Amino acid sequence: MSKRTRIIVIVTLIAAVAAGAVFLYVRRGKSSYETEVVSRGDVVEQVSVTGSITPVSKISLQPEASGKIVDIAVKEGDQVKTGDLLVKIDSRDVESRIASQRAAVDGARAMLRQLQEGATPEELKVASAAVDTARAQLDAAVSAKDSATTTLANANDNLANARLKADTLLQSRLYSLVLDFDEAVTVSTDVINHLTDQLFTGSDFLSFTSSDSQAESDAVSTRMTAKAALPSVSTAAASAKAANTVAAAAAAYADIVNGLKTAKTHADACAKVLNYAVGLSSTTLASYQLNVSTAQNSLNAAISKLNADKNNLDLQQRLNETDIKAAEISRDNAQAALVSAGHGIDTSRSALDQAQANYELKKTGSRQETIDAQKAQVASAEAALSGLMTELSKRSITAPFDAIVTNIPVELGETVQPGKTVAVLNTKDHFEIVSNVSEVDIARVAVGQPVNITLDAFSSSEKWTGKVISIQPAEKVVEGVIFYETKIVFNEDDPRLKSGMTANLDIETSRKDGVLRIPLRGLKEKPGRKYVEVLSGGKVAEKDIVTGLESNDFVEVKSGLNEGEAVVIATNGK
Secondary structure (H helix, E strand, O other): OOHHHHHHHHHHHHHHHHHHHOOOEOOEOOEEEEEEEOEEEEEEEEEEEEEEEEEOOEEEEOOOOOEEEEEEOOOOOOEEOOOOEEEEEOOHHHHHHHHHHHHHHHHHHHHHHHHHHOOOHHHHHHHHHHHHHHHHHHHHHHHHHHHHHHHHHHHHHHHHHHHHHHHHHHHHHHHHHHHHHHHHHHHHHHHHHHHOHHHEOOOOOEOOEEOOHHHHHHHHHHHHHHHHHHHHHHHHHHHHHHHOOHHHHHHHHHHHHHHHHHHHHHHHHHHHHHOOEEOOOHHHHHHHHHHHHHHHHHHHHHHHHHHHHHHHHHHHHHHHHHHHHHHHHHHHHHHHHHHHHHHHHHHHHHHHHHHHHHHHHHHHOOOHHHHHHHHHHHHHHHHHHHHHHHHHHOOEEEOOOOEEEEEOOOOOOOEEOOOOOOEEEEOOOOEEEEEEEEHHHHOOOOOOOEEEEEEOOOOOOOOEEEEEEEEOOOOEEEOOEEEEEEEEEEOOOOOOOOOOOEEEEEEEEEEEEEEEEEEHHHOEEEOOEEEEEEEEOOEEEEEEOEEEEEOOOEEEEEEOOOOOOEEEEEEEEO
């Protein structure tokens, strides 16, 4: 028998003893106790989420050119073959340039023929007129570039104004938040030092008698915690005001809201202990209760106001990003238009040079080197036409492989930019699972962690395994809650799997084998303390413990207990 097998047998025997102890009741007075023994075993921490099966081979198609969508040739669910048209972008501008360039090719070829054949008086006249036309076109191209330069200057001004406006609005939101930080400091200080102060002596003990010892203990302990938190609230508010940055305000926000919540816990404890006050006159009790109620309302209002301020600040940041991005796109478009205008000048100047050269050649006659040069002009014009044909092909988005269309996230008439997804295709073979993990759990999830999987489409007894393969660094917000897209891959393929099936995932985030553990039900907590009740010789005693990893069922015990001790997990009155 291997060492690992012996350990498993021992752990199994201990677990059996623990199970037998579950129904052990030791009577004492009118109470009996349900216990379990401290044992050794595994503690597995898991994050449980749901997800959806999706094909591994998925491709999002984006155009290489910008423009308006004029045709959507498929719909979601269609099966397509390699080369099938999916989406067409308006190509009239390119087609116009192609027509113009074809004319240029024809002209270059015609000129080559004329050079080879010689010119007539009528051809000389036509060539002279072509020079005048080309010169006029060059003037128009220069004017178009001047106009594009002005448009770019305006776009740069608009971008600067958008950034200035965004900064002004953000500063306004930031100012409101920081201003309410000061109010929060005042409220929390007033609650501790004025509104609840009369309930306590100078040593922070209750100034009256209470019939509920637990309520009295809570009121005293929460006061100590709340008073201790006051300096951090003031410090955080001062730091935020001094830094006057969004990052500093966000950091201070967490400390201040925690301080307010600590003060609120104390005010709630004060309200509760007043319900059990003994010996106070009705007038004094009413006065205390009014002050505590005022404290609770003030703290609730301050917390609500800070939450609203923080939400407004976050929203303003997102709006600023949108506005600035729109202004940057306009600036980029203006820059592209200016570059295009520059190319127009180059094309027009080349056309003028060609027209002048053609006229001169017709006057002087053609030498062999001139004919060879014109042949080169023909080749250059044909190359430019080929480039435009390539540009035209970019306006048609086609299927790169046989697939199923799963999404067409655009509409007819919509203007798209390079990088905008216009079609999503899936293959029919391998699958993965896409899940949204909340920000509360994502810090515990890492690439490579094992995952246990069940599917709603099959019996719960059928299980699959997999592992985490990627976690998106950017968040996604769903109904105000932040999630992070996480992908899990199956360890083995299964022909029964289909896209869209719902998967139930248990991601193993941490594990400790063969550690000392107790049922989670047996763990008790008080501020600054974790303990258990241990039954020994018919008597129950409290023992402080240090804990480690927790699962849904067990908690690791690092110190404070010995294996075999009986821990109380429930008390039953008889």
